[in-house]
Amino acid sequence: MSLFKSSNIIKIIAFFITCMGLALVLAYLFANTSYSYTKDNYVKYHLLTLKEIKGMPFISTNYSIEYDSPDGTSGLINSVLFSNVDLKKKSELVNYLNELGFKKHEDIFWIKGGEIWKKGDDRVRLIQDNERKVIIISFEKND
Known part of the structure; x- marks a missing residue:
């Protein structure tokens, strides 16, 4: 059960890192x-x-x-x-x-x-x- 919870946490962290990366790329594109x-x-x-x-x-x-x-x-x-x-x-x-x-x-x-x-x-x-x-x-x- 703890393995299932830790894999969900990893997925959530990966999702947020991906979203942050995308937000930074878009911010860079529109800053200039x-x-x-x-x-x-x-x-x-x-x-x-x-x-x-x-x-x-x-x-x-x-x-x-x-x-x-x-x-x-x-x-x-x-x-x-x-x-x-x-x-x-x-x-x-x-x-x-x-x-x-x-x-x-x-x-x-x-x-x-x-x-x-x-x-x-x-x-x-x-x-x-x-x-x-x-x-x-x-x-x-x-x-």
């Missing part, structure tokens, strides 16, 4: 509020990437996904920087934004070469730099 990664980083990609980015066309194999939560709690920014890209492929991203229900918004304070798209409180910035052959799409979620 800025990350740069690709789809190959399984954990960051699946924990930090918005569904809108997971579902969009990746128009270049040379890309970087950026995660930023400026104040650490509410609102976050998920961006993809496509480098060495065929600039004509921007139309694929525009079509995708239309499919999601975003509408292009004219904003006089926005930089040259950039567009702002809105749907409710969510905003997307789409920037094309012709000289560097770069396209950046940035989703801003506000909770």
